[in-house]
Amino acid sequence: MLTKQTQRLFALLIGLVLALPVFAAQTEAPLPDTFAAHKVVLQISDKDPSKQNLVLNVAQNIQRYYGVENVDIEVVAFGPGVRLMLEGNENIKRMKSLMASGVRFSACDNTLQNFAKQLGHELKVSEGVTIVPAGAGRILQLNAAGWQILQP
Amino acid sequence: MQKNYTTVKKSALLIALAGALTAPTAQAANWLMLQGTEKPNEAPAAKLWGFAQIDYQQTDDTKLPTLTGGAAGLSGTSAAFNQMAPQLNTSSGFNIKRARIGVRGANFPLDKDVNYFLMAEFGNNGITTGGGTQGQLVDASVTINKIDGARVRVGLFKTPGSEESFKGIPVFNYVNFTNGTDRLLIEKSVDNSAAVAALPDGVPAGARQADTLYGERTAAAFAARDTGIQVFDTFKHNDWEYSYAVMYGNGNGLALTDNDKHKDLYLYGSAEKVFDNSDGPRRHSLKMYAWSQSGKRTVDNTAYKRDRAGVGMTYFDGKYRAAAEYFTADGMIWGGPVGGATNTPLSVFTDQTADAYQLDFGYRVKPNIELNVRYDVLNSATKKDANTGTAIDKKRVFTTTTLGAQYFFNKKTSARINYEIRDLTAPTALAGSNPTKVVDAIDNRLSAQVMMVF
The missing domain is CATH 1.20.5 (Single alpha-helices involved in coiled-coils or other helix-helix interfaces)
Incomplete structure (x- = not known):
């Protein structure tokens, strides 16, 4: 016993x-709760600043095409693309407008930690941006759950 | 580092609320910010860019009239103001006026607080002649944006000042500068270390004016630039942007280093109401500004005062454009070539005053066609001195009305044509003296330009 x-x-x-x-x-x-018929994850990982505008344009255009209620969009940034999510980026106005219509923005924590090491200080993301452990992992997670991947 | 996984709806609501309550951050949308900063977390490590301007200019090539005294030998020769600058060899022709190539960005893109700007000039103008070189460095600066409200820019860059000289050349609405800007703000240094008599057509003793340096250009035109340090920033409040700049520089133009212990102090302040959240170099706004520059220039071991100050406004709403500016000069002012000829020593008055103003209007007939009219006056050498009322009186009044049209092929390519109705007088010179004859030789000027930015 x-x-x-x-x-x-x-x-x-x-x-x-x-x-x-x-x-x-x-x-x-x-995973987000959604009943939208269409689910899209937009990847931004490019260092080219023009891609920042492009990915926001695509998000906006997809919403227009399907209708805000019919599509769920998450923009996931990793690598150099994370600059879109950093505090001070002047696209924040557009991002907030998209956030208000339901678009989510996620930034890769691995990238942020790497950037912090290079810079010697931590980086802040813009208000409303969610930090996910791994950007690539988040994209795969969403894809496995039915989100289509789009990389403009 | 924040890590939150709040639901979409909650965050969207909170963000929408936050967006409604917080004031937007200051943006790069004025000359201080457009030239001195990059968009945070957006700028590339190196953005290659530049522009070229190809000009055509033409006058009737009226020659200098019959002159008397020491200037008699200049009779019938070419008048400098009817020739194409900077060589003054012909009254008509094509010229690659500006051809600049540069690179700017955030050298370490992860650090949004540091940016740089480098540019060189390969065109044919005052920068690349008279001591300047083809490929003359015109910009080399680094901006540190670490302190809120006090960005710091160091190096060689455009000095904060008159809108006409401060604004980016790619959005300049005319082919040529106004007389005031050309003669009072685009500084040209003259070195008198060589004996004047050794120069072509040396100035006879009887024709030498008081408080005047005679010589040749020995350095690139200053191009409204200086090497130094500038503290500046822009503050946004609703639709208004308030900007300031304080610069401390060598006062030695593009020379990269100084030639004396005297430094120039530049002050600038502006208030700008921005329409429709527009941005960029042709944004829609109403701007009011004031500026000053004060310093000294050392020539042949003597220091001479050189002060400038002005106020102005600009307006553009997409269809109508207006600008007005007034400024004064005290100390050193440009005198031009002796006798108004093309092969005589250049003169700089060392203790004179001047004032200039301009009124400028534009109307977009169509989104890609703009009609322009500009009226500018320069009262040069207004201070009475030993030469006033004599045959070597310094005072001149330049009055020019410029009619123009611009066609925009696209945002980066444009063509413009100008017709300048030019008038020049020497109002206080002795009646019948040489200055009163020379001024009558000034022609109207036709000019055209194609400009492309890449």
């Missing part, structure tokens, strides 16, 4: 093991 103390230790261990996936899941952004 196990002593009461041993039983408690087992119970704690089992509890910890069961809780692990919960903690692990919290490090990943949840």
Whole structure:
């Protein structure tokens, strides 16, 4: 027979093991709730600044084409493309306008950490931008859940 | 670093609310900001850009009239103001006036707080002649945007000042500068270290004016630029942008380094109401500004004062354009070639005053066609001195009405044609003296230009 103390230790261990996936899941952004017929994830990873405008134009045009209620759009940035999401970027007005109509913006935490190492200080993303653990991972996660990938 | 995974709807609502409550940040949409900064987190590491202007100019080539005294030898020779600058060899012809190539951006794009600007001139103008070189460096600056409200720009760059000289040449609406800007603001240094008598058609003793340097150009025209440090920024409040700049520079133009211990101080302030959130060099706005420059120039070991100050306004709403400017000059002012001839020493008055003004209107008949009219007056050498009322009186009044039309092929390519109705008088010179005869030789001028930016 196990002593009461041993039983408690087992119970704690089992509890910890069961809780692990919960903690692990919290490090990943949840999938958005959407009933939209069309789901699109826009990738921006290019260092060319003109791509910043292009990706915002595409988001706007897709909304116009399908109708705001019928399409769910998430813009995911990683690599040099993360500059679109950084505080001070003058596209913030357009981004806010798109956010107000439901477009989400996600920035890659891996990239932000790498940039921080190069710069010697942490970078701030614009208000409303969500930080996801890995930009490429987020795109694959959304794709697996039915989002179509578009890289302008 | 923030990490939040709030739902879309909540964040959208919060952001919409935040957007409605917070004032937008200052943007790069005026000359200080357009030339001195880059868009944060958007600028490339290196953006290659430049522009070229191909001019055609023509006058009737009226020669200098019969002159008397020491200037008699200049009778019947070409009049400088009827020739094409800067060589003054012909009264008509084509000229690659400007051909500039440069690179700008954020050298380390991750750092939105640092940007740079480099540019060189390969065209044929005052910058590349008279001591300047083909490929003359005209801009080499770094801007540090680390301190809110006090950006710092160091190096060689355009000095904050008169709209006509400060604005980007690619959006200049005429072929030629006004007389005031050309003679008072586009500074040309003259070196008198060589004996005047050794120069072609040396100035006879009787024709030498008081407080005047005679000599040759030995350096590139200053091109409204200087090497130094500038603190500046723009603050936005609703539709208004308020800008300031304080610059401390060598006062030695494109020379890269100084030639004396005296420095120039440049001050600039503007208030601009921006229409429809427009931006860029031709944005729609109403701007009012004031500026001053003060310094000294050392020539042959003597320091001479050179001060300028002015006020002005610009307006453009997409269809109508208007601009007005007034400025004064005190100290050194340009005298031009002796006798108005093309092969005589150049003169600079060292203790004179002048004032100039211009009124400029534009009307877009169509989105790609603009009609222009500009009226400008320069009262040069207005201060009474030992020469006033004599046969070597310095005072001149330049009055020009310019009629023009511009055609915009696209945002980066345009053509313009100008007809300048020019008048010149020497109102206080001795009646019948040489100055009163020379001024009558000035012709009207026809000019055309094609400009492309890449």
